Amino acid sequence: SQEYTIAVLPGDGIGPEVIAEAIKVMRVVETRLGLKLNLNEQPVGGAGYEASGKPLPDDTLKAAKSADAVLLGAVGGPKWEAIDFSLRPERALLGLRSELGLFANLRPAKVFRALTEASSLKPEVVEGLDVLVVRELTGGIYFGEPRGVETLPDGERRGINTLVYTESEIVRIAEVAFDVALKRNKKVCSVDKANVLEATGLWREVVTDLHKKKYSAVELSHMYVDNAAMQLVRNPKQFDVIVTTNMFGDILSDEASMLTGSIGMLPSASLGGKTAMYEPIHGSAPDIAGQDMANPLATILSVGMMFKYSLDREDVNTVLENVVESILDAGYRTKDIMSKGMKEVGCKAMGDLVVQAL
Amino acid sequence: SQEYTIAVLPGDGIGPEVIAEAIKVMRVVETRLGLKLNLNEQPVGGAGYEASGKPLPDDTLKAAKSADAVLLGAVGGPKWEAIDFSLRPERALLGLRSELGLFANLRPAKVFRALTEASSLKPEVVEGLDVLVVRELTGGIYFGEPRGVETLPDGERRGINTLVYTESEIVRIAEVAFDVALKRNKKVCSVDKANVLEATGLWREVVTDLHKKKYSAVELSHMYVDNAAMQLVRNPKQFDVIVTTNMFGDILSDEASMLTGSIGMLPSASLGGKTAMYEPIHGSAPDIAGQDMANPLATILSVGMMFKYSLDREDVNTVLENVVESILDAGYRTKDIMSKGMKEVGCKAMGDLVVQAL
Numbered sequence A, B: 001s002q003e004y005t006i007a008v009l010p011g012d013g014i015g016p017e018v019i020a021e022a023i024k025v026m027r028v029v030e031t032r033l034g035l036k037l038n039l040n041e042q043p044v045g046g047a048g049y050e051a052s053g054k055p056l057p058d059d060t061l062k063a064a065k066s067a068d069a070v071l072l073g074a075v076g077g078p079k080w081e082a083i084d085f086s087l088r089p090e091r092a093l094l095g096l097r098s099e100l101g102l103f104a105n106l107r108p109a110k111v112f113r114a115l116t117e118a119s120s121l122k123p124e125v126v127e128g129l130d131v132l133v134v135r136e137l138t139g140g141i142y143f144g145e146p147r148g149v150e151t152l153p154d155g156e157r158r159g160i161n162t163l164v165y166t167e168s169e170i171v172r173i174a175e176v177a178f179d180v181a182l183k184r185n186k187k188v189c190s191v192d193k194a195n196v197l198e199a200t201g202l203w204r205e206v207v208t209d210l211h212k213k214k215y216s217a218v219e220l221s222h223m224y225v226d227n228a229a230m231q232l233v234r235n236p237k238q239f240d241v242i243v244t245t246n247m248f249g250d251i252l253s254d255e256a257s258m259l260t261g262s263i264g265m266l267p268s269a270s271l272g273g274k275t276a277m278y279e280p281i282h283g284s285a286p287d288i289a290g291q292d293m294a295n296p297l298a299t300i301l302s303v304g305m306m307f308k309y310s311l312d313r314e315d316v317n318t319v320l321e322n323v324v325e326s327i328l329d330a331g332y333r334t335k336d337i338m339s340k341g342m343k344e345v346g347c348k349a350m351g352d353l354v355v356q357a358l
């Protein structure tokens, strides 16, 4: 039988709780498909720091690199907010992205039928919304040099970061966006600030050229980032796939996911290297950790993305998506998506519901 | 009687139409207050380019520099999209900001009582919303060097922009935010990406220090930009004043203004130098130009901000705000904010309504 190794990094806060439910689901899928999943659990983020003095311990990185896929819970918490920049939990995320070469972050913002009312936007504006943000993840201002804070001759300090993109970095992320659009509604909107930033002027030029050469079956548009931030609020359903830089993608993907009103439901995938990484887009939510209150569905749907993109079993993703829809349709809700007349369940009970439905 | 010189820059598209209505209003205010307003009209943007080959003609810049205030319509249009980067209409905006030293951009996102339903957000989420975004306007990645596109030894091109902030640039914009918060709800949220970008780590540090030293009467919070983009959608009323960098401010102020559902209503002020500049936040809307369809209220409210911040007559601003509220309450609407049961009027008629109400 086929055998896969999954590096499982629960992390901090509600991370371990949602990962526990995802593991239950993976075990069922494993039996059903007659696979063997070797789950290699390792600490990361604050938990990594506690275990080894580093947010991304060497063994964790090694496990990630040698796995067929990485499943991450969430990192961070108040306990590690005062420690040095270089040791804080989020360094582990940036480290994993760059060490694994995960240049393409896929973040779907999808409104589940049963949760349309959860959005702060009017139901007719978000009903059926299904936008995919493709964010460049290993370049741009996140990683550009020079960076840091210097002291000028007169004693004043000056902070510097550098936005850099090469043509090949732009081509490869645009290819991901066009390829994924071909399997969706065949529309890509490339977001930049080409009227002000030369680096994103190059971005626009390269995306335009690539489109002409290889992807004329896709409808390509360009939008300035400020306008994109507005259009997501005004009429998000105009978008299919949005492709953009690391920094703009960070902002727009979070804005897009909040349009759904239920970020506890949204998975993500980071692709591009040999090993891909999957994680819920929500954070570690330290305030509700350890209380069996977290929503495990985003992590369970991340398992779905893992089967689709890393284990070549798109069918498992489809099944998990349908199971989640049916559980919501049946009225079950964790606290974050609870509304009147629905049945509130805890994290474990929600995991059990998925297991039963499978 | 007191005499003021106002540089009036109508610009492109609907710019001249909305400015014409603002002039009518200024003429009434002038008579009422017994002032003398010398209106020095000059071309800018595409119109500047047509007149002199430059989006910001020398005479226009001279007029702006020697005026007591600048009132701008809007710039840009398809006609000038293909011309060289350095000659495009938006260069005039960036040029005016930097030449006049306008480091503080005040962008209110306010929901008018009568227009609550115009928002794509649920009425209860935006009802009574009144957020002010204070955006740094002459620094950061908009102006940082080095910048441009270079060719690497192997022939590949690479685009570069630089995010730079000195302590004094941060102090002066934070002071504006704290000062204006003292006259509002005394809450400032400073938005950065201090967990990734060192330049904005310095930003957070400097804002925190300044707050401790001089502004303890204001409640200060910090938020990462991705979270701010989410919180604006989730619960915008949690904010009073938001202060942030040039790039983040560009994105968040547009997002915030779209929450109101009526950007045809929103004015802005750019302060910091000897002469301040006022303009509606909407663009030149070439598609509806010349059809007497534009909404002149944002420009008329910009005149109000001009009286408040440059001519020391806050009372005029209050009167104009009240007049606009009452016209909306009476059911008059331009096309952009039209809804069922209301009375649709053109740009000129809307200007006349303001004049009559005065």
Ligand SMILES: CC(C)[C@H](C(=O)O)[C@@H](O)C(=O)O
Binding pocket: A090, A093, A094, A250, B195, B196, B226
């Ligand atoms: C925690 C932080 C470094 C990270 C980012 O900015 O990329 C997060 O916001 C995300 O989007 O995954």
Ligand SMILES: CC(C)[C@H](C(=O)O)[C@@H](O)C(=O)O
Binding pocket: A195, A196, A226, B090, B093, B094, B250
């Ligand atoms: C036109 C453009 C250069 C400008 C900016 O990015 O500052 C505009 O978006 C604005 O916000 O005034």
